[in-house]
Amino acid sequence: MKVAKFGGSSMATAAQLQKVASIIKDDPSRKIIVVSAPGKRFADDVKTTDLLIQLGESYINGEHYEEIYGKVLSRFREIIEELLLNTALLEDIENTLKDVLSKDISSIAKLDALKSIGEDSSAKILSAYLQAIGFEASYVNPKDAGIIVSNNPGNAQILDSSFTKIYALREKVGILVIPGFFGYTEDGELMTFSRGGSDITGSIVAAGVEATLYENFTDVDSVYAVNPTIVSNPKEIKTLTYKEMRELSYAGFSVFHDEALIPAFKKQIPVCIKNTNKPHLPGTNIVAEKKPEEKCVVGIASDTGFSSLYVSKYLMNREIGFGRKLLNILEDEGISFEHAPSGIDDLSVIIRDSKLSKAKEKNITKRIYEELHPDTVILHRDLAMIMVVGEGLMNTIGVAQKATTAIANANVNIEMINQGSSEVSMMFGIQAADLNRAVESLYHVFFD
Numbered sequence: 001m002k003v004a005k006f007g008g009s010s011m012a013t014a015a016q017l018q019k020v021a022s023i024i025k026d027d028p029s030r031k032i033i034v035v036s037a038p039g040k041r042f043a044d045d046v047k048t049t050d051l052l053i054q055l056g057e058s059y060i061n062g063e064h065y066e067e068i069y070g071k072v073l074s075r076f077r078e079i080i081e082e083l084l085l086n087t088a089l090l091e092d093i094e095n096t097l098k099d100v101l102s103k104d105i106s107s108i109a110k111l112d113a114l115k116s117i118g119e120d121s122s123a124k125i126l127s128a129y130l131q132a133i134g135f136e137a138s139y140v141n142p143k144d145a146g147i148i149v150s151n152n153p154g155n156a157q158i159l160d161s162s163f164t165k166i167y168a169l170r171e172k173v174g175i176l177v178i179p180g181f182f183g184y185t186e187d188g189e190l191m192t193f194s195r196g197g198s199d200i201t202g203s204i205v206a207a208g209v210e211a212t213l214y215e216n217f218t219d220v221d222s223v224y225a226v227n228p229t230i231v232s233n234p235k236e237i238k239t240l241t242y243k244e245m246r247e248l249s250y251a252g253f254s255v256f257h258d259e260a261l262i263p264a265f266k267k268q269i270p271v272c273i274k275n276t277n278k279p280h281l282p283g284t285n286i287v288a289e290k291k292p293e294e295k296c297v298v299g300i301a302s303d304t305g306f307s308s309l310y311v312s313k314y315l316m317n318r319e320i321g322f323g324r325k326l327l328n329i330l331e332d333e334g335i336s337f338e339h340a341p342s343g344i345d346d347l348s349v350i351i352r353d354s355k356l357s358k359a360k361e362k363n364i365t366k367r368i369y370e371e372l373h374p375d376t377v378i379l380h381r382d383l384a385m386i387m388v389v390g391e392g393l394m395n396t397i398g399v400a401q402k403a404t405t406a407i408a409n410a411n412v413n414i415e416m417i418n419q420g421s422s423e424v425s426m427m428f429g430i431q432a433a434d435l436n437r438a439v440e441s442l443y444h445v446f447f448d
């Protein structure tokens with residue numbers, strides 16, 4: 001039994017849904033289908049999930065929301081009408097939208113419930129279409145599928161108790177279409193995963209039913225060695241290990257959500273990333289182990305939006321509890337950290353910019369001075385991280401030298417290096433403005 005997840009790009013139009021149906025038809029073992037909300041139809045388009053967020057924010061702020069409401073409905077209307085499906089489906093979607101908007105719930109709960117309507121409607125539309133063309137198919141709500149999550153709106157985590165219930169889906173007859181991106185708490189409250197979270201649902205369901213394969217259908221032929229929006233026509237990666245994909249997706253390979261690796265990894269379910277528009281191509285396989293390759297670097301990922309909180313104090317290495325106290329201050333502000341490279345008198349804590357508002361920055365700096373009496377506290381914003389990833393990296397001589405030379409050749413200053421903390425990656429911190437230059441140079445050194 002296979003679980004196939006179709007991303008927003010595969011659910012964007014009626015024509016894409018027809019491709020999805022033909023992929024399902026091609027392989028009878030594709031029994032469980034997880035879908036995203038309709039994504040972008042063209043480069044400047046807006047994803048349905050973003051429209052739903054805009055709708056929720058306008059409604060909550062008491063602003064005019066009618067135009068955006070119309071836009072959301074017209075995305076679904078277009079697909080339903082082109083597929084010649086019963087228009088009662090559109091009425092059902094509209095009623096759900098109205099219900100959520102008018103419901104007396106917190107703003108956070110309203111936003112999550114609105115966001116879920118994208119995937120929920122997609123799943124209803126696809127199952128109706130599959131039925132219309134002669135399949136035995138049914139829509140399964142995540143609650144009935146057994147997707148039980150923690151109480152963290154917009155960032156839900158799956159609970160272990162889910163997996164036994166999900167296993168029971170194996171007994172159901174016909175093709176099951178499950179909306180991605182959300183689950184329910186034990187108290188029955190709807191919670192979404194973090195953005196891009198339909199990949200997570202697919203992985204959870206694949207692990208739960210102990211699928212032979214988790215296929216993740218998207219709009220690229222494979223995972224490329226570098227983000228294709230930075231380097232054109234990059235090399236395709238045929239096989240990756242879970243560890244490599246985890247590092248690459250964490251550091252910017254948005255093609256697969258980094259949290260989606262864990263459920264599949266735990267149950268050792270192989271993952272295959274494939275193109276809905278060219279399903280005959282082999283795609284990229286993600287597996288537990290692979291044969292050692294000649295090339296030790298498989299990919300170069302990069303992401304912007306980081307800050308570095310640099311703290312220095314003479315004899316920091318002798319001060320018991322310094323690191324703990326510093327991280328405690330961040331914890332009090334509800335901030336998680338990404339990396340924390342350190343020296344004898346210095347410690348840098350790398351944080352996502354989005355988590356560090358100006359007010360939090362002021363408060364944290366004040367507390368560090370008052371409680372830790374450092375010599376210096378400096379916050380550098382607008383940093384970018386580059387991750388050079390590969391299983392063989394630690395045992396190959398000269399990788400760091402090759403990488404630093406490539407970055408130097410691009411005339412880019414390295415602000416930070418983190419090597420050795422992970423067995424499969426090496427990380428460089430640079431100014432965000434220099435990112436594309438550095439990535440291009442690294443790609444050419446390792447892959448040309």
Ligand SMILES: Nc1ncnc2c1ncn2[C@@H]1O[C@H](COP(=O)(O)OP(=O)(O)O)[C@@H](O)[C@H]1O
Binds near residue numbers: 009036222
């Ligand atoms: N290394 C990479 N390899 C392939 N695609 C990548 C990579 N890095 C970023 N991407 C982007 O990921 C996109 C696919 O992910 P996403 O937009 O989430 O698709 P979907 O809508 O199918 O879920 C690609 O169109 C591509 O622009």
Ligand SMILES: N[C@@H](CC(=O)OP(=O)(O)O)C(=O)O
Binds near residue numbers: 037196
């Ligand atoms: N629709 C949700 C979840 C998702 O996974 O979407 P996509 O498959 O288009 O990345 C989002 O935009 O965040």
